[in-house]
Amino acid sequence: MKRFxxxxxxxxxxxxxxxxxxxxxxxxxSKKALNYQITFQLPGIPDSILYVANYYGNxxxxxxxxxxxxxxxxxFVFQGSDTLKRGVYxxxxxxxxxxxxxxxxxSFFFTVQSEHLEPPVHNIANNVKFINSPENDLFYQFTGKMxxxxxxxxxxxxxxxxxxxxxxxxxxxxxxLKKQMxxxxxxxxxxxLRFIEENPNNLFAKAQKLTQEVEVPDEKPQQYQDSNxxxxxxxxxxxxxCDFNDNAMIYTPVFAPRLAQYYENVIHPSVDSxxxxxxxxxxxxxxxxDIYKYIIWYTSNRFEQSKYLGHDAIFVxxxxxxxxxxxxxxxDETVLExxxxxxxxxxxxxxxxxxxxxxxxxxxGKFHTNYDFTTDYTIMYFWDTDCxxxxxxxxxxxxxxxxxxxxxSFDVYSICLTSDSVKWKNYLMDKNLPWINVGNNKAxxxxxxxxxxxxxxxxxxxxxxxxxxxxxIGIEEVEDFLIKHRQGLIKF
Numbered sequence: 001m002k003r004f005x006x007x008x009x010x011x012x013x014x015x016x017x018x019x020x021x022x023x024x025x026x027x028x029x030s031k032k033a034l035n036y037q038i039t040f041q042l043p044g045i046p047d048s049i050l051y052v053a054n055y056y057g058n059x060x061x062x063x064x065x066x067x068x069x070x071x072x073x074x075x076f077v078f079q080g081s082d083t084l085k086r087g088v089y090x091x092x093x094x095x096x097x098x099x100x101x102x103x104x105x106x107s108f109f110f111t112v113q114s115e116h117l118e119p120p121v122h123n124i125a126n127n128v129k130f131i132n133s134p135e136n137d138l139f140y141q142f143t144g145k146m147x148x149x150x151x152x153x154x155x156x157x158x159x160x161x162x163x164x165x166x167x168x169x170x171x172x173x174x175x176x177l178k179k180q181m182x183x184x185x186x187x188x189x190x191x192x193l194r195f196i197e198e199n200p201n202n203l204f205a206k207a208q209k210l211t212q213e214v215e216v217p218d219e220k221p222q223q224y225q226d227s228n229x230x231x232x233x234x235x236x237x238x239x240x241x242c243d244f245n246d247n248a249m250i251y252t253p254v255f256a257p258r259l260a261q262y263y264e265n266v267i268h269p270s271v272d273s274x275x276x277x278x279x280x281x282x283x284x285x286x287x288x289x290d291i292y293k294y295i296i297w298y299t300s301n302r303f304e305q306s307k308y309l310g311h312d313a314i315f316v317x318x319x320x321x322x323x324x325x326x327x328x329x330x331x332d333e334t335v336l337e338x339x340x341x342x343x344x345x346x347x348x349x350x351x352x353x354x355x356x357x358x359x360x361x362x363x364x365g366k367f368h369t370n371y372d373f374t375t376d377y378t379i380m381y382f383w384d385t386d387c388x389x390x391x392x393x394x395x396x397x398x399x400x401x402x403x404x405x406x407x408x409s410f411d412v413y414s415i416c417l418t419s420d421s422v423k424w425k426n427y428l429m430d431k432n433l434p435w436i437n438v439g440n441n442k443a444x445x446x447x448x449x450x451x452x453x454x455x456x457x458x459x460x461x462x463x464x465x466x467x468x469x470x471x472x473i474g475i476e477e478v479e480d481f482l483i484k485h486r487q488g489l490i491k492f
Contacts (some may be wrong), residue, residue: 032081036108040066040076040091043115050099051092052078057294058256060090084108085290086203087251100128105135105203105248112136139204142195146188153184207252209241235266235277239284247290255291259298271313274303278314282322293330296322304342309470310351319343345452355380355466356450360415360438363425368413368436371466376409377482380451380460384417385427387456394431394457396475401435408482410461411435415447417456 040050050066066076084104091099091112102112110133130136160177163169192208199205214237220229242249242258249255267277278299285292296318303314322328323339331339348356358370358380370380381397383390401412416424416439424439447453451460459478461470469490470481484490 034079034109035081036084036104037077037079038102038104038109039111040078041074041111041113042076043074045074047094049094050076051090051094051096053090053092054085055088055090055251055253057250057298058253058260063089085251086248088203088207088253102130102133103135103139103204107133107135110136135202135204138195138199138202142204142208145191149184149188153181156181156184203246203248203252206243206246206249207254209243210249210252210254210258212241214238214240238262238266239281242284244284244288244291247288249288250290250294255294256298259295263299263302269308271310274311274314275317278318279321293328296328300339309473312346313350316343316347316350345449349451349460349468349471351468351471353468355460355462355468356445356447358413358415358447358450359444360447361440361442362436362438363421363428368438370413370462372436373411373413374464375405375411376464376486377411378462378466379410379412379478380462381412381414382417382451382453382456382458382460383414384456385420385423386418390457393475394433397478398431398433400475400479404479404482408479408486410482413438415439417441417448417453 048067052063052066053060054063055061064078064080066078069075069077086104089102089104091102093099100112111131112133113129113131114127115129128140130140156177160174160181163174163177192212196205196209196212214234216230216233221233224232226232239262242255262277262281263274267274282292282295282299285295300315300318300323303311303318306312306314319339320343323331323336324343328336347353355370359367361367370378379397383394397412405411412435414433414435414437416427416437418424418439419441421440428437451458457475459471459473459475460468461478461481463469469485473481481490
């Protein structure tokens with residue numbers, strides 16, 4: 001079981017969405033020793049300014065802007081006494097169109113030459129020459145080979161489709177085309193694997209290796225007992241081809257897509273599974289500061305904003321395990337405090353937690369709690385009289401209540417968020433809502449903070465023991481959830 005992936009060009013799109021957070025440019029007046037100097041000699045190029053950008057994760061960042069030398073309008077120099085990260089860089093036009101990509105790996109002083117540009121394309125990459133940059137020689141040698149095979153493969157595929165579309169296709173010709181396509185594919189695969197093997201310390205070869213899929217054995221290894229052992233093996237070995245000891249991997253465009261695929265298509269979406277494999281991944285990267293930093297940032301950002309039910313527990317885990325323990329020194333103190341406060345808000349209302357005890361008055365001033373109900377389920381409904389979505393949701397909840405509250409054994413504890421008590425009372429009289437209605441913003445706790453109420457409507461479902469079993473869902477999902485939960489098909 002193996003899926004072969006070839007990385008041909010790092011950048012697919014022509015226009016580059018550069019980040020505005022450009023690094024500080026080294027001025028020509030600086031007398032510090034240069035740590036890098038990359039010279040571009042591009043006869044015939046029309047630009048009066050060029051841009052150098054670098055990859056970081058799934059973004060490109062503007063690194064510097066280059067103007068031609070006064071004595072030579074086609075010579076641009078990218079240099080500085082600051083630190084230049086190893087990685088993949090982009091040379092772009094003043095219109096933000098990509099001219100070429102180049103690698104900074106072992107050589108920090110080299111020249112890029114393109115002898116003849118072809119207007120109006122001004123193609124640099126197809127006729128480029130490097131001086132004192134063996135890693136870029138390898139990069140472009142590899143790319144040239146692959147592009148040739150790609151063209152050959154497309155031509156064969158076109159002929160194959162044309163022949164198949166005929167009313168009387170020539171089967172012998174089709175079989176021959178299939179054979180040629182397999183030969184082309186195998187040639188690409190063998191060349192790539194040989195390139196990786198022969199250049200183990202080359203950054204581009206490491207990036208190529210990372211794109212290769214894990215080969216799952218045909219027979220089950222002894223240590224795997226589960227019938228779903230292929231998935232377990234694949235998940236555990238997914239990162240085998242990544243050099244976690246090389247920070248430069250994060251400055252290539254292949255790491256971020258690989259990471260996104262890991263969370264979108266590889267790891268089981270359950271909270272426990274994601275936490276387990278995330279901790280393993282962070283442990284793998286602990287000796288490479290830049291990769292470690294990116295993974296923690298990516299995962300905390302991903303799961304704080306996740307739309308999947310219960311994934312906020314992953315965010316809380318990351319805050320408690322890494323941020324709160326001082327393991328993320330790059331985070332500003334003010335930002336760190338906000339993140340910890342966010343975790344403090346979310347943790348008490350995670351799925352499986354006992355709901356915060358809430359006491360509020362009804363329109364007559366009589367106090368009720370969300371613990372008053374003896375039904376199997378309690379629906380806590382936060383709403384507002386002026387909320388447009390609430391005006392749609394409330395009638396649907398009322399219809400469900402009148403039709404199924406007994407068969408599904410639930411009741412409603414309805415919390416009105418409006419500060420206008422008169423409007424609230426008039427609304428209740430007009431709509432004749434039959435459940436427990438509380439409001440007036442009087443409560444034993446700051447209920448907005450306790451239940452993270454920053455919009456309306458919001459629904460929480462509690463079981464008989466007042467444990468939170470569902471939250472932040474649409475009214476359309478409530479009935480189906482209650483039915484399946486009563487049948488034992490959903491468990492927390």
